[in-house]
Amino acid sequence: MTDSFTANLPVYVIIAPLFVAIVLPTFARLKRLVQGLVLLVGVLGVAGTGYLAYMVLSKEGFPMIYSMGGWPAPWGIELVVGNLGAFFLLVVSGVSLPVALFSRDNLTVEVGGKERVARFYVFYLLLVGALSGMALTHDLFNVYVLVEVATLSCCALVSSRKHPRAAEAAFNYLILATLGSALVMGGIGFIYMITGHLNMGFASQEINRIWQHNPHVVWLAFSFMLVGFGVKSALFPLHIWLPDAHSTAPSPASAILSGLAVKGYMICLLKVLYNVFGHSLMQEFAVHRIMVLAGTIAILAGSISAMTQDDLKRRLAFSTVAQVGYIILGFGIVNTKGLAGTLFYLASHAVIKSLLFLSAGSIIAVTGKKKVSELAGIGRKMPITMATFTIASLSLIGIPLFSGFIGKWHLLVGSMEAGNFLPTAVIIIGSVLCAAYLLPVIRVAYFESAPQEDWKDPGFSQKLALIVLAAATVILGVVPGPFLELATRAATDLLMR
Amino acid sequence: MNLLANKLIINYPYFAAVILFMIGALTVLTRSNLFKKLLGINIMESAIFLLFVAGGNIRGGASPILDNTHADAVYINPLPSALMLTGIVVSVSVTAFALALIIRLYKSYGTTDARQIALMRDEVTRK
Amino acid sequence: MKDFILKRVVVIILPFLCVYGFYVILHGHVSPGGSFAGGIILGLSIIAYSTIFGIEKGKAKIPEKVLVWTESYGTLWYGLMGMVGIVKGFPFLANKLAGIDVGVPGALSSGGLISLIGIGVGIRVASTMVTLFFTMMEEEP
Numbered sequence: 001m002t003d004s005f006t007a008n009l010p011v012y013v014i015i016a017p018l019f020v021a022i023v024l025p026t027f028a029r030l031k032r033l034v035q036g037l038v039l040l041v042g043v044l045g046v047a048g049t050g051y052l053a054y055m056v057l058s059k060e061g062f063p064m065i066y067s068m069g070g071w072p073a074p075w076g077i078e079l080v081v082g083n084l085g086a087f088f089l090l091v092v093s094g095v096s097l098p099v100a101l102f103s104r105d106n107l108t109v110e111v112g113g114k115e116r117v118a119r120f121y122v123f124y125l126l127l128v129g130a131l132s133g134m135a136l137t138h139d140l141f142n143v144y145v146l147v148e149v150a151t152l153s154c155c156a157l158v159s160s161r162k163h164p165r166a167a168e169a170a171f172n173y174l175i176l177a178t179l180g181s182a183l184v185m186g187g188i189g190f191i192y193m194i195t196g197h198l199n200m201g202f203a204s205q206e207i208n209r210i211w212q213h214n215p216h217v218v219w220l221a222f223s224f225m226l227v228g229f230g231v232k233s234a235l236f237p238l239h240i241w242l243p244d245a246h247s248t249a250p251s252p253a254s255a256i257l258s259g260l261a262v263k264g265y266m267i268c269l270l271k272v273l274y275n276v277f278g279h280s281l282m283q284e285f286a287v288h289r290i291m292v293l294a295g296t297i298a299i300l301a302g303s304i305s306a307m308t309q310d311d312l313k314r315r316l317a318f319s320t321v322a323q324v325g326y327i328i329l330g331f332g333i334v335n336t337k338g339l340a341g342t343l344f345y346l347a348s349h350a351v352i353k354s355l356l357f358l359s360a361g362s363i364i365a366v367t368g369k370k371k372v373s374e375l376a377g378i379g380r381k382m383p384i385t386m387a388t389f390t391i392a393s394l395s396l397i398g399i400p401l402f403s404g405f406i407g408k409w410h411l412l413v414g415s416m417e418a419g420n421f422l423p424t425a426v427i428i429i430g431s432v433l434c435a436a437y438l439l440p441v442i443r444v445a446y447f448e449s450a451p452q453e454d455w456k457d458p459g460f461s462q463k464l465a466l467i468v469l470a471a472a473t474v475i476l477g478v479v480p481g482p483f484l485e486l487a488t489r490a491a492t493d494l495l496m497r
Numbered sequence: 498m499n500l501l502a503n504k505l506i507i508n509y510p511y512f513a514a515v516i517l518f519m520i521g522a523l524t525v526l527t528r529s530n531l532f533k534k535l536l537g538i539n540i541m542e543s544a545i546f547l548l549f550v551a552g553g554n555i556r557g558g559a560s561p562i563l564d565n566t567h568a569d570a571v572y573i574n575p576l577p578s579a580l581m582l583t584g585i586v587v588s589v590s591v592t593a594f595a596l597a598l599i600i601r602l603y604k605s606y607g608t609t610d611a612r613q614i615a616l617m618r619d620e621v622t623r624k
Numbered sequence: 625m626k627d628f629i630l631k632r633v634v635v636i637i638l639p640f641l642c643v644y645g646f647y648v649i650l651h652g653h654v655s656p657g658g659s660f661a662g663g664i665i666l667g668l669s670i671i672a673y674s675t676i677f678g679i680e681k682g683k684a685k686i687p688e689k690v691l692v693w694t695e696s697y698g699t700l701w702y703g704l705m706g707m708v709g710i711v712k713g714f715p716f717l718a719n720k721l722a723g724i725d726v727g728v729p730g731a732l733s734s735g736g737l738i739s740l741i742g743i744g745v746g747i748r749v750a751s752t753m754v755t756l757f758f759t760m761m762e763e764e765p
């Protein structure tokens with residue numbers, strides 16, 4: 001019995017959120033029950049993925065390959081619980097649980113109506129299920145379907161607030177994201193045409209054998225994939241939908257969109273680039289240089305745009321554009337240190353950005369002020385919220401003892417090992433710019449006199465969510481041990497092909 | 498030149514797919530009417546469907562239904578068509594969602610033109 | 625709409641539309657079409673009824689609560705059929721492997737779980753189509 005449970009755990013992790021999302025509308029009136037179920041799914045998700053990650057770390061017959069319906073690889077759909085899958089699953093479940101906890105209190109106000117709360121949770125759970133699927137799937141068309149599910153639920157989350165701006169942002173997001181998924185599907189089509197496989201492993205073998213016969217098709221597939229996932233993960237020139245979408249969404253939605261959804265698309269890009277094409281083909285076509293260059297531009301442009309924003313959530317949204325640049329840049333550094341650092345940075349950014357959005361959200365919910373310049377003295381009125389915001393900012397800047405530092409450090413060492421000094425310089429400049437747009441918020445909040453208002457820290461569950469996330473970034477920074485080990489092994493796996 | 502023309506004529510489904518994709522992308526990016534943007538998206542997705550299905554087609558091949566009468570026939574590849582069914586379902590749901598959003602936008606702004614919405618954004622938001 | 629001919633025609637073809645929808649759903653695993661196409665036909669029959677006789681009458685025939693339930697549990701049915709494989713000790717969505725009789729190819733009672741899954745999907749698609757129609761026709765977004 002336990003054996004069968006463990007063997008089916010990868011499927012349970014994906015279908016549990018989807019099942020609950022499916023049945024939620026039937027008891028939408030019972031708000032307590034809905035919230036309880038969502039939290040239960042979150043807790044079970046953390047437990048399940050934790051167990052999977054533990055088994056992967058202790059190497060009990062892993063990577064574990066699960067064939068859907070019992071059909072073996074070239075015909076059926078495979079789920080592979082390797083190091084990368086377990087790593088991203090852990091990130092997804094670890095970040096989505098505090099976000100669900102945070103959304104317990106004032107979601108009704110944020111989405112404008114009690115009956116819309118259940119709808120929010122439906123799309124939230126669909127998104128979590130799709131992201132878990134992205135972490136594990138080993139089939140190209142499955143990637144497309146999951147990306148599409150994630151995109152639609154992201155759009156629905158953005159539009160869940162009853163506000164014309166939200167609908168507008170959601171529409172722009174939907175149009176651009178569908179453009180991106182059409183490109184992704186085209187890229188998958190090109191890979192399928194020259195290889196005849198949709199399974200990543202078989203497609204990879206085939207494409208490395210025959211790419212010399214059709215280099216143009218491989219080029220097309222590369223560029224379609226890069227632009228398609230670039231649109232979805234808001235790579236700099238294609239980021240125009242992100243600031244509007246992420247700043248108009250309700251705070252829990254912005255947290256999960258900025259923290260996890262964008263990362264899911266990047267994990268898919270990583271899988272396509274390294275598991276399907278392979279790093280030798282990437283270097284043959286100089287794709288890694290393109291990625292470093294695109295990342296560089298994104299870091300600089302995103303940070304500078306973030307500095308010019310006075311709206312707190314928009315500033316954080318532009319900061320996401322810059323951090324996406326870091327991760328894309330890291331994908332172009334083809335060595336173990338660099339990739340492990342990138343993966344670790346991806347995870348820590350997921351934690352940090354959700355923490356930043358959540359604390360910004362609770363500040364906005366309590367004070368009603370959205371501008372950075374109006375936040376004078378918040379640090380003394382709302383000590384816990386602002387303290388977590390400060391921890392997240394310091395971590396994002398890359399101060400030692402916080403998780404952002406570990407990721408950036410490995411990224412830095414990796415780029416030096418690769419002998420490429422452009423990324424090295426850009427990573428450091430990016431940190432300085434990051435300080436330039438986040439520290440003013442903290443200065444205003446702590447060192448300016450507070451107005452005479454009755455502002456207090458938010459309720460218990462919100463505080464708990466903020467503290468859990470802040471503790472996560474500190475713990476990851478002080479004892480990165482097993483997590484970094486998982487990231488390093490995932491990077492080694494990616495480079496093996 | 499002759500060779501290129503020959504290639505284009507032989508591979509006309511791919512050529513058509515490229516042209517359709519370009520028409521769709523141009524419509525999405527240059528038109529300000531929301532409905533036209535949505536139409537562009539649909540045209541673009543159809544182009545990709547055409548690309549996939551054409552990739553699985555064999556001229557003169559038999560339809561891939563299990564049939565004992567001509568067991569040695571060359572069957573066309575059914576997989577791309579089956580995958581495109583999924584793609585069509587996804588495209589339908591995207592269209593439905595986008596239409597619902599357009600209705601919402603029309604109710605709050607009274608127009609379906611993206612440029613006018615951008616102009617009116619501030620007054621409607623302030624209300 | 626008050627047109628007499630339209631009303632009569634819809635009343636006459638409505639049962640046939642429903643039966644045809646169910647026919648396509650049930651024959652999904654042996655012939656072209658399938659649960660998605662069949663579900664849309666089934667949904668269209670209700671949409672045709674509500675366009676001709678008015679939304680209120682359509683909603684009286686199919687209350688929104690029923691729609692929500694069929695939509696949710698039609699999809700859940702798919703998942704439960706997938707779980708049959710797990711219960712029998714095989715992977716998710718296992719069909720013939722899990723010892724289910726798949727019959728002779730081409731016969732109506734073939735395909736094992738696939739035909740059962742098709743019923744759930746068809747009902748779900750039909751109710752989604754109707755829900756979409758009702759939502760778009762309503763005044764309040």
